[in-house]
Amino acid sequence: MRLEGKLAIVTAAASGMGRAGVERFVREGARVAAIDIDMAALSALVDTFGVDTVFPIRADLSREDDARDSIESAVAALGGADILWAHAGMPGPASVEDLDIAAYRKAIDLNVTSATIGAGQVIRHMRARGGGSIVFTSSVSGLVGSMMSPIYSAAKWAVVGLTKSLALALAPDNIRVNVVCPGLADTPMKVGFTGRSGDPAEAAANEAKLMAAVPMGRLVQAGEVADAVIWLSSNEASFVTGVALPVDGGFTAR
Incomplete structure (x- = not known):
């Protein structure tokens, strides 16, 4: 097991x-504080x-106090922290x-401030x-512009910048900082991007338009993103920091 004995915190952990x-962290031997x-x-x-x-740990991570207190509650429950996956976000x-x-x-x-607060709270415990x-979780929309979701894109670009900056700042503390960028x-959040109007036909058309730009021709599965996070969290990625890793079927390779 790649994460035997590790203490992991996952936000937006319930779905x-x-x-x-969470399933993969447990399978790899970690104990997990699940925040949602x-x-x-x-x-x-x-x-x-x-x-x-x-x-x-129940928390509304769009609220500053909850974002701070949930990390401290997670550390108290686990007895420390080795890993934080700051995954919370919305379209x-x-x-x-x-x-x-x-x-x-x-x-x-939710997309930027909660991630920033979460990292800030956990650093001393990792030290x-x-x-x-x-x-962190960004998106392909944090690497290229999104005509459907400009606010989301702006927020996720910020998360990529946060990642690279913290990777430089925290390298002397042996704290690695990376970000996954799913397509x-x-x-369940898919319809928040493709079907904001509530029209199923529009949602289907938007999804087809997006899929046409994916060389592998399909949606990314939740487990595929989680697998990338497990690798980045493990000793297999011990010399990997500051990386924005697309999990996107080739979307950003164009």
Whole structure:
């Protein structure tokens, strides 16, 4: 097992990629603090993996206090922290015209601010254990522009910049910082990108348009992104830091 005895924190852990990550962290030998707003889904994780392996923490990570307190609660539950996967995010507004500023701020808070706070809170705990691995979730939209999701794209570019900057700053502490950049994923959040209007036909057309630009011709699966996070968190990636890793079927290779 690649992560035997490691202490991992996963945000947005209750569904989609986050849940797949919890499953893989456990399979690789880690104990996991799972942070999410959905307590019922967190309880289901505990039922699946056991009370001594997964520690549920309910938090609304768009709120500053919750973003800070949830990390401290996770560290207390685990007895330390070796790994943080800061995965929380949301699509945000589809246009900058007539911008709903409250929706904009929530998207920035969840995508960027919660990740920044989470990293800031966990660093001292990783230093105390001699190092660690921080993995953020960005998107292909953090590497190339998105005509459908400009606010999301702006937020995810910020996460890539945060990754590279922290990788430089924290290398002397043996804390590696990387970011995964998935393409359109087969998860519950997909419709937030392709079907904001609520029209199924529009959602299908948007998905087809996006898939036409993917050389491998399909959606990324949640487990494929989680597998990349496991590798970045493991000793197999011990000399890898500051990397924005696309998991996108070749979308950004053009």
